[in-house]
Amino acid sequence: MSDNPAILAIFADLDPAADAIEQLRRLGIHDNHMNVISGVPITEAMLGRPNQWTNVPRLALGGAGLGMLTGIFLAFVSPVMYSIQVGRQPFTPVPPSLIVIFEMTMLFMLLATFLGVFLDSFFPNYRPMHYVPEVSDGKIAILVECPQEEGAAIKEALKKMGAESVQEAEAQHL
Amino acid sequence: MIDLNIVGAKGAIAEEAEGKWGMVIDQDLCTGCQACVAACAMENNIAFVGEEDSGYGRSMHWIRIERFWEGEYPNVKMTRYQPMMCQQCGHAPCEPVCPAFATVHSQSQQVNLQVYNRCVGTRYCANNCPYQVRSFNWRDYADERINAAIRTLKNQYNPDVTVRRRGIMEKCTFCIQRIHKAEDKAKSEGREVADGEFTTACAQACPADAIVFGRIDNPKSLVAQLTRQRDGVRHLEELGTLPRVTYFAGGQ
Amino acid sequence: MSDTQPHLTHAQEHEAKLREEHLMLDPLPRGRMNEMVMESMRATTWKFWLVFAILSVIVAWGLFYSWGKMILEGLGIAGVNRPSYWGIFLVNTVFWIGISHAGTFISAILRVFKAEYRRPFTRAAELMTTFGLVQAGFSIFMHMGRVWLSYWLFPYPNQRGLWPNFHSPLSWDLLAITTYLLASTMYLFLPLIPDLAMARDRSTGWHKTLYKILALGFRGTEGEWAHLRNAMNIFAWAIIPVMFSVHTIVSWDFAAATRPGWSSTIFGPYFVVGALHSGMGAVVMVLAVVRGTMKHMKYFIRPEHFEAIGKLMLIISMTWVYFFFNDYIVQWYGGDKWTQQLLHFHEAGPMGWMWFGMLFFNMILPWAVLWNRKWRSTPWLLFVTGLGINVGMWFERYIIIPVSLTINRMPFTWRMYQPGVEIPLGIGTLAFFILLYMAASKLIPLVPVWEVQEGQMAHSFKTYGRETVVTVSELE
Numbered sequence: 001m002s003d004n005p006a007i008l009a010i011f012a013d014l015d016p017a018a019d020a021i022e023q024l025r026r027l028g029i030h031d032n033h034m035n036v037i038s039g040v041p042i043t044e045a046m047l048g049r050p051n052q053w054t055n056v057p058r059l060a061l062g063g064a065g066l067g068m069l070t071g072i073f074l075a076f077v078s079p080v081m082y083s084i085q086v087g088r089q090p091f092t093p094v095p096p097s098l099i100v101i102f103e104m105t106m107l108f109m110l111l112a113t114f115l116g117v118f119l120d121s122f123f124p125n126y127r128p129m130h131y132v133p134e135v136s137d138g139k140i141a142i143l144v145e146c147p148q149e150e151g152a153a154i155k156e157a158l159k160k161m162g163a164e165s166v167q168e169a170e171a172q173h174l
Numbered sequence: 175m176i177d178l179n180i181v182g183a184k185g186a187i188a189e190e191a192e193g194k195w196g197m198v199i200d201q202d203l204c205t206g207c208q209a210c211v212a213a214c215a216m217e218n219n220i221a222f223v224g225e226e227d228s229g230y231g232r233s234m235h236w237i238r239i240e241r242f243w244e245g246e247y248p249n250v251k252m253t254r255y256q257p258m259m260c261q262q263c264g265h266a267p268c269e270p271v272c273p274a275f276a277t278v279h280s281q282s283q284q285v286n287l288q289v290y291n292r293c294v295g296t297r298y299c300a301n302n303c304p305y306q307v308r309s310f311n312w313r314d315y316a317d318e319r320i321n322a323a324i325r326t327l328k329n330q331y332n333p334d335v336t337v338r339r340r341g342i343m344e345k346c347t348f349c350i351q352r353i354h355k356a357e358d359k360a361k362s363e364g365r366e367v368a369d370g371e372f373t374t375a376c377a378q379a380c381p382a383d384a385i386v387f388g389r390i391d392n393p394k395s396l397v398a399q400l401t402r403q404r405d406g407v408r409h410l411e412e413l414g415t416l417p418r419v420t421y422f423a424g425g426q
Numbered sequence: 427m428s429d430t431q432p433h434l435t436h437a438q439e440h441e442a443k444l445r446e447e448h449l450m451l452d453p454l455p456r457g458r459m460n461e462m463v464m465e466s467m468r469a470t471t472w473k474f475w476l477v478f479a480i481l482s483v484i485v486a487w488g489l490f491y492s493w494g495k496m497i498l499e500g501l502g503i504a505g506v507n508r509p510s511y512w513g514i515f516l517v518n519t520v521f522w523i524g525i526s527h528a529g530t531f532i533s534a535i536l537r538v539f540k541a542e543y544r545r546p547f548t549r550a551a552e553l554m555t556t557f558g559l560v561q562a563g564f565s566i567f568m569h570m571g572r573v574w575l576s577y578w579l580f581p582y583p584n585q586r587g588l589w590p591n592f593h594s595p596l597s598w599d600l601l602a603i604t605t606y607l608l609a610s611t612m613y614l615f616l617p618l619i620p621d622l623a624m625a626r627d628r629s630t631g632w633h634k635t636l637y638k639i640l641a642l643g644f645r646g647t648e649g650e651w652a653h654l655r656n657a658m659n660i661f662a663w664a665i666i667p668v669m670f671s672v673h674t675i676v677s678w679d680f681a682a683a684t685r686p687g688w689s690s691t692i693f694g695p696y697f698v699v700g701a702l703h704s705g706m707g708a709v710v711m712v713l714a715v716v717r718g719t720m721k722h723m724k725y726f727i728r729p730e731h732f733e734a735i736g737k738l739m740l741i742i743s744m745t746w747v748y749f750f751f752n753d754y755i756v757q758w759y760g761g762d763k764w765t766q767q768l769l770h771f772h773e774a775g776p777m778g779w780m781w782f783g784m785l786f787f788n789m790i791l792p793w794a795v796l797w798n799r800k801w802r803s804t805p806w807l808l809f810v811t812g813l814g815i816n817v818g819m820w821f822e823r824y825i826i827i828p829v830s831l832t833i834n835r836m837p838f839t840w841r842m843y844q845p846g847v848e849i850p851l852g853i854g855t856l857a858f859f860i861l862l863y864m865a866a867s868k869l870i871p872l873v874p875v876w877e878v879q880e881g882q883m884a885h886s887f888k889t890y891g892r893e894t895v896v897t898v899s900e901l902e
Contacts, residue, residue, distance in 0.1 A: 086278055086279060087263065087264065087266045087269045088265040088269060
């Protein structure tokens, strides 16, 4: 990914950016070599991009399962390991166990979801990355990876589609 | 582990388990002299809290004599005195609510245990006791910097009983140290504990013999016989606590 | 506007009025909004530091000094006794957990219901959740007799052969509050990441280093947004049952006990609604203060937001009254003699003024103020109402805990509760809450600008015949 030079084009509006992406596809750039960086979440459909896959829901489900097992362990197994009798209730009563199981399931599910964001996005990431601060001011940046020869043609095309600025992307510390 | 003969099929203490140690208190005989209160305090190293704290409801007495009156002045009539201590409930409401397992049920002695060194002082047990017989150590009452008189009172401490510090809950234990001593002695002599061989401090001190303590599961013991002779009442038993103390009042 | 363009059509005037009222219809360039939020964070006057200093002193005296004294001397310097073994510490615990529920209500429930007006203040509300739970944590640790041994309540393998008791509602409390605290902090942090990235891009010096570390290298790529929004969705839906379970479990501390007046089956939902009641009152107070004291906040937080929250407050107040009356009438009608004695003590005993005060602040004041649309849109009036509701709800919890504990089934033990060191400790937690909030307002952007822009993108005007209406597109 870092071998091929990268071009960063900044657009101020949604429509020119969507047109530019279509144009790039016509020029032969594959969707995998394009990336859109924006300060506001823009759905992939708006830009005509393929849907982004995310592992977060599966991790959340896995977390929930782990949590449920932990809850069952705390409620039904741990009292047997440390057996102390208190009156008025069976040794492992069901209603309090349900509470413990519920809370542990939710806790682990949400922890897993949070962790999932970190894992999927490779957070924390302090290496130099392709980025321009204008993105957080609402601009839409399109990052294109292309072979050296086609670089000039692509820059030309992007400028024609209305990019505010087109430049060679430099990986820099954020 | 758990003796399923005592612990019923669901795991809870079975209704039929009548318990092992119990008491009978005859309110017709009680004179309200508070000898039991004093004896209990001496036997169990109970600190005294001083006038101010006592007036604010912080007295540490494990047994108290409750006094009521009926009617409006000037036609006021005193009712019978009511000694109230831990009822050692079979279904103790104080037990399931302690988050630290500091109050548990003794399977061998069938009494409610208070484990001082486990208590972290959340006081949920005291809130859940319908008899309000639990005392909390609001301060280091046994420390002579708080309570100057303790300096000499320390000389009469019972070596068989811990001295509690601040932040710990305590309550009547049916003099479990005396129970253990008697049982150890009997075991070393290879016999059972005889009825009347020992008794609790309050029963021992009562000049009217209003308090009788013994094995309620042994039909030949004095306690069991007294219970059979008269109609007694168990306080708040409708709450399902299975108290082990029977009160007689009103003659028969 | 009418001065410079005297020939506006009726439709244009209508549009202009809507634009002034609604933040979502009044977009500014994102860069400008970013600048405004950063400026409101940075602009600090001497008044801020004065209040900060005073609060720090109060926290040092009320929280740290008093608590240290209580740990050394024991709970004797507090007001708890037999039979009121629990007093203001538990009142404050329930109170702070109640306040923390409002944050989740706004950032989760309003998100699930797609209430667009929530956008500018979700973070301000969610901060209240985290800081409120911190105060609740303080209050619950304060009430313990031997707090230095509180680690025994955590389940971990040990050589003492001992384990916490999961039959106990206090252990459920521990699990629930830990879950809620972690969940709401994570839910606070996730939508904060893009704003931290924005702050990183607009800062220098140690600020920039701080934001750079906290922003985790967020850029805004499609993948990052997809993961983030997916996670936020899961959180929004999942944290709602957690929120309900937390205050229900807190209510079971009381409902599971055998005390008259406590053993009421309605406590679960009653407490949850009570939490929302005091929480929304607190949110509106915080928003009024933020809007009044921080620069540029008048653009983001408008009377329309107060109007919307005021409507919610009215509904919640009515729901609270419904649950309160439910609890009251069944006890009054068919309760046993102890419960009826307790009800009489509530109204006619020495703390009867508090009982009536509770009804005034929780029912009469909100109903008198919040029905009127114009009054609902007035920030200072809503601040006063919110304050009143919080006082009323604190009264309600005081009635439920120490006042109800006074009457039990053993009349010989009945005795009044008189607070002692609980008062400085309670004031200390309040001061600490405000202090934490003030510190946060200077360190993190209070308004989620990307969410505001997202909402503004989705709102537009549409003409039906002669009428111009607001439309909201479903962008997600």
